[in-house]
Amino acid sequence: MTDATASHTPQPGQGGETAKSSLFTVSPRTRRRNASERRFKAYGVTAILLGLLFLCFLVYSILSKGLPAFTRTVAEVELTLTQAQIDEAESTLLKTGAYRDLMIAELGKVLGDVEPDAIQRIVGNPGAMLRNFYTANPDAIGDTVAFELPTASRVDGYFKGRITREGQANSTFLTPADLDLADRMQEEGIIKREFNWQFLTGAEASDDNPVAAGIGVSVVGSLYMMFVVLALSLPIGVAASIYLEEFAPKNRFTDLIEVNISNLAAVPSIVFGILGLAFFIQFAGLPRSAPLVGGLVLTLMTLPTIIISTRASLRAVPPSIRDAALGVGASKMQSVFHHVLPLALPGILTGTIIGLAQALGETAPLLLIGMVGFVALRYPDTIASGFLDSNSAMPAQIYTWAARADQIFYEKAWGGIIVLLVFLLTMNIIAVILRRRFERRW
Amino acid sequence: MPNLWILIIIGVVAVMGFVGARQRALSSGQGDIRNLHSLPSFYGTNAMLAGLIPSLVVLALWTAFQPLVIQSSVTHIIEADQELSDGQLSLAMTDVRRIATGLELAIETGRLDLNQVMDMRADVTDVRPLLGEMGVAVGSDVTPRDLDAAQRFVAMAQTGNLLKTVLVIALSVLGTAFAFVRTSAVFRARNAVERVTMALLIAAASIAILTTVGIVLSMIVNTVEFFRLYPATDFFFGTRWNGTSQLGVLPLLWGTLYISVIALIVAVPIGLFAAIYLSEYASPAVRSFAKPALEVLAGIPTIVYGLFALLTVGPFLLRVFGSGGTFGVDWMSGATAVITAGVVMGIMLIPFVSSLSDDIINAVPQAMRDGSLGLGATPSETIKQVVMPAALPGIVGAILLAASRAIGETMIVVLGAGAAARLSMNPFEAMTTVTTRIVSQLTGDADFTSAQALVAFALGMTLFVITLALNVFALYIVRKYREQYD
Numbered sequence: 001m002t003d004a005t006a007s008h009t010p011q012p013g014q015g016g017e018t019a020k021s022s023l024f025t026v027s028p029r030t031r032r033r034n035a036s037e038r039r040f041k042a043y044g045v046t047a048i049l050l051g052l053l054f055l056c057f058l059v060y061s062i063l064s065k066g067l068p069a070f071t072r073t074v075a076e077v078e079l080t081l082t083q084a085q086i087d088e089a090e091s092t093l094l095k096t097g098a099y100r101d102l103m104i105a106e107l108g109k110v111l112g113d114v115e116p117d118a119i120q121r122i123v124g125n126p127g128a129m130l131r132n133f134y135t136a137n138p139d140a141i142g143d144t145v146a147f148e149l150p151t152a153s154r155v156d157g158y159f160k161g162r163i164t165r166e167g168q169a170n171s172t173f174l175t176p177a178d179l180d181l182a183d184r185m186q187e188e189g190i191i192k193r194e195f196n197w198q199f200l201t202g203a204e205a206s207d208d209n210p211v212a213a214g215i216g217v218s219v220v221g222s223l224y225m226m227f228v229v230l231a232l233s234l235p236i237g238v239a240a241s242i243y244l245e246e247f248a249p250k251n252r253f254t255d256l257i258e259v260n261i262s263n264l265a266a267v268p269s270i271v272f273g274i275l276g277l278a279f280f281i282q283f284a285g286l287p288r289s290a291p292l293v294g295g296l297v298l299t300l301m302t303l304p305t306i307i308i309s310t311r312a313s314l315r316a317v318p319p320s321i322r323d324a325a326l327g328v329g330a331s332k333m334q335s336v337f338h339h340v341l342p343l344a345l346p347g348i349l350t351g352t353i354i355g356l357a358q359a360l361g362e363t364a365p366l367l368l369i370g371m372v373g374f375v376a377l378r379y380p381d382t383i384a385s386g387f388l389d390s391n392s393a394m395p396a397q398i399y400t401w402a403a404r405a406d407q408i409f410y411e412k413a414w415g416g417i418i419v420l421l422v423f424l425l426t427m428n429i430i431a432v433i434l435r436r437r438f439e440r441r442w
Numbered sequence: 443m444p445n446l447w448i449l450i451i452i453g454v455v456a457v458m459g460f461v462g463a464r465q466r467a468l469s470s471g472q473g474d475i476r477n478l479h480s481l482p483s484f485y486g487t488n489a490m491l492a493g494l495i496p497s498l499v500v501l502a503l504w505t506a507f508q509p510l511v512i513q514s515s516v517t518h519i520i521e522a523d524q525e526l527s528d529g530q531l532s533l534a535m536t537d538v539r540r541i542a543t544g545l546e547l548a549i550e551t552g553r554l555d556l557n558q559v560m561d562m563r564a565d566v567t568d569v570r571p572l573l574g575e576m577g578v579a580v581g582s583d584v585t586p587r588d589l590d591a592a593q594r595f596v597a598m599a600q601t602g603n604l605l606k607t608v609l610v611i612a613l614s615v616l617g618t619a620f621a622f623v624r625t626s627a628v629f630r631a632r633n634a635v636e637r638v639t640m641a642l643l644i645a646a647a648s649i650a651i652l653t654t655v656g657i658v659l660s661m662i663v664n665t666v667e668f669f670r671l672y673p674a675t676d677f678f679f680g681t682r683w684n685g686t687s688q689l690g691v692l693p694l695l696w697g698t699l700y701i702s703v704i705a706l707i708v709a710v711p712i713g714l715f716a717a718i719y720l721s722e723y724a725s726p727a728v729r730s731f732a733k734p735a736l737e738v739l740a741g742i743p744t745i746v747y748g749l750f751a752l753l754t755v756g757p758f759l760l761r762v763f764g765s766g767g768t769f770g771v772d773w774m775s776g777a778t779a780v781i782t783a784g785v786v787m788g789i790m791l792i793p794f795v796s797s798l799s800d801d802i803i804n805a806v807p808q809a810m811r812d813g814s815l816g817l818g819a820t821p822s823e824t825i826k827q828v829v830m831p832a833a834l835p836g837i838v839g840a841i842l843l844a845a846s847r848a849i850g851e852t853m854i855v856v857l858g859a860g861a862a863a864r865l866s867m868n869p870f871e872a873m874t875t876v877t878t879r880i881v882s883q884l885t886g887d888a889d890f891t892s893a894q895a896l897v898a899f900a901l902g903m904t905l906f907v908i909t910l911a912l913n914v915f916a917l918y919i920v921r922k923y924r925e926q927y928d
Binding site: 033034036037040041043044045046047048050051052054055057058061062065235236237239240242243244247248254256257260261262263264266267268269270271272274275277278279282283284285300303304307331333357360361362363364367368370372373384395398399402403410413414417420421424428 | 647
């Protein structure tokens with residue numbers, strides 16, 4: 001109070017000013033206060049704009065760096081191999097090398113006077129692909145077959161602007177003269193860009209063949225994990241929330257559960273990875289890198305999220321519904337399962353989808369249970385074996401690519417992020433639609 | 443018999459039990475459900491649960507514990523003739539398990555029958571080509587001891603599976619039959635079913651406790667093991683870390699805290715001012731656009747931020763602060779640095795801080811604002827002198843929660859912070875954190891008995907304790923200093 005009184009007492013020296021003040025002239029103090037008001041508001045606007053700027057920057061860098069992963073540069077070659085040529089190639093020591101030389105010779109005929117090494121630097125190593133094709137289709141021997149060969153990763157990078165002519169000046173892997181040749185091949189229509197289906201359907205590939213790497217297998221791994229998470233966390237989460245919200249008496253035991261749930265929600269995800277490693281792999285002896293183990297770990301991680309949102313939607317159902325059910329003779333259990341639960345269902349599903357989306361993007365625990373490195377190599381043979389076969393997951397695959405040396409894997413990693421974000425976006429949109437369409441206000 | 447078939451059989455038994463008990467109840471009430479104590483479906487459900495629950499529990503437990511039992515008894519065979527160290531033992535067990543897998547495959551595909559497998563002798567038949575045929579590669583020739591152990595392994599697994607099948611199916615049939623016999627018009631089926639349902643609900647709720655217990659146990663056991671191999675004082679007070687012989691946690695904690703502080707310096711002002719603007723100034727239109735847009739930042743997986751740090755922000759900062767950069771200062775030598783990880787983590791935390799603070803600011807009663815504005819304060823003075831003091835405990839709590847998030851964050855620092863453990867003040871240097879080291883010590887083919895791998899559990903324990911303490915402290919502050927207005 002002393003302050004307030006003091007400021008109202010005219011101070012010596014200021015008295016003259018106070019007397020002259022008028023509503024039409026702004027006093028210096030008011031001006032100061034107004035300026036401070038404007039400054040404060042500007043800070044707020046700046047903060048919002050900075051946040052949005054970061055968002056735009058993030059989206060821009062994802063799109064600009066990731067979209068090239070969805071196209072690839074291919075060389076189209078028509079090749080006719082006779083049985084004699086095949087036999088000869090099969091008899092050599094380096095069979096794929098012999099196939100490669102056949103292809104290079106064919107390209108050399110089309111292009112005229114070019115050294116074979118330059119062609120090899122451009123088309124990379126198509127030998128294995130050719131050999132696999134002819135082993136699988138012996139009928140095609142003797143016919144003219146049009147092959148689409150993915151070009152070497154550096155040529156791909158050149159056409160996508162990742163590699164510049166200046167940068168290759170001293171390179172032995174791809175010389176500026178090779179780039180001239182590549183340009184000529186593009187003008188002649190041999191080299192062209194096309195949509196890269198292999199990126200969406202393919203498996204992880206080694207450093208020798210980076211262009212072939214794709215995210216398809218790890219998408220399957222992620223789907224298996226999501227299936228496990230959904231199948232376990234939805235029933236368990238809903239059951240736990242029903243107990244806590246509808247039946248639990250107030251005692252030590254339920255308090256303990258409540259404290260545990262709120263703490264688990266804040267435990268760092270990597271700790272769940274340690275749990276998975278120590279319990280599921282070391283103790284229970286489940287295999288490493290298995291989507292089943294990943295799913296179990298993510299289930300434990302997602303449960304608190306699902307329980308919290310389920311409880312909120314159970315709480316939103318008004319007590320009158322329960323009272324009405326009890327009033328016409330339903331048991332407490334019947335009132336919950338027949339009336340409260342169906343009414344809370346849209347909210348529960350929304351929460352579950354958001355929990356699943358979180359689990360889908362989680363990486364750290366998966367690294368500890370071995371879903372990292374060269375694991376997403378092939379699709380599971382049968383639907384059931386997919387749970388235990390070594391596999392990766394989308395985010396872990398992205399991490400594996402980001403940790404590799406070759407620049408083309410960075411492009412794959414950004415591309416993988418686009419795929420991951422498309423999944424997340426779809427899930428969130430479904431959640432929003434569910435909420436908009438079915439949520440009831442009481 | 444594989445578990446899938448067992449599941450199908452007990453499923454069929456359960457369905458039969460449901461239909462049968464329902465019919466029996468109806469007929470015992472002379473076809474009029476008014477004569478029954480409960481609705482007919484409760485009698486059916488009762489019979490179904492009586493068959494399903496015991497058999498499923500036994501099936502799950504048996505499947506989980508059979509390998510452990512077999513393993514320990516086979517270990518005895520291997521250890522019978524000589525003492526082995528833990529490492530040798532686990533290697534030998536891996537071999538035995540591979541051989542056993544091969545033999546089991548041979549039986550499954552019909553190449554051999556059980557007796558042939560049991561009669562096999564390592565000095566007579568060469569087992570290796572047979573295993574190769576089954577797609578199981580064995581490193582060296584199979585020793586008699588290993589084959590013996592593997593045969594024991596196969597035999598026990600076969601007997602175990604047979605026993606399991608018989609026991610589980612018997613339980614399911616018996617349980618169903620028992621409930622079926624008890625079914626009559628006066629039997630209180632609804633009460634029975636509801637008791638079981640309640641037990642299931644409680645069991646589901648207890649999983650949260652089990653998870654915590656599991657986390658704490660798995661870390662304590664391994665941490666104790668680690669401290670047996672490596673002195674605890676050297677771990678807690680050591681200032682050097684090289685991942686193999688020197689395992690001092692201080693440089694890691696320093697890196698973790700440094701990065702978290704930078705993250706908070708970025709996130710707290712931006713998040714707080716954004717929350718203030720959104721709740722106090724913004725028009726509904728701006729709010730309905732800006733709030734979800736900021737929250738998109740929270741929905742982006744951390745791996746995306748990690749890549750953003752490594753490939754976008756890091757190189758950008760290097761161009762600005764590196765040698766020959768925009769400012770001409772040579773402060774930064776690599777894209778991964780404390781500041782890279784800190785800034786990106788700060789961006790990630792903005793929505794976390796802003797949405798928590800937004801809720802807290804909105805909870806301050808409007809009457810207090812009106813009072814302040816009525817006395818002639820400007821909106822900003824109202825916020826600074828009335829709203830903020832009222833919301834402060836909540837905001838401090840939110841900041842502590844954000845700090846706990848930052849300390850436990852993994853992917854951003856794994857990709858953005860670098861791998862060098864050092865105690866330095868320079869934010870442009872690469873440093874490493876607790877979470878990064880957990881990942882690097884445990885990925886790859888780590889031998890779980892070595893100090894190098896076990897240290898990860900001690901690090902995990904440290905992390906768990908720190909984040910738990912922060913969360914509890916945040917809750918305590920919020921509870922203790924919260925102003926009650928209503």
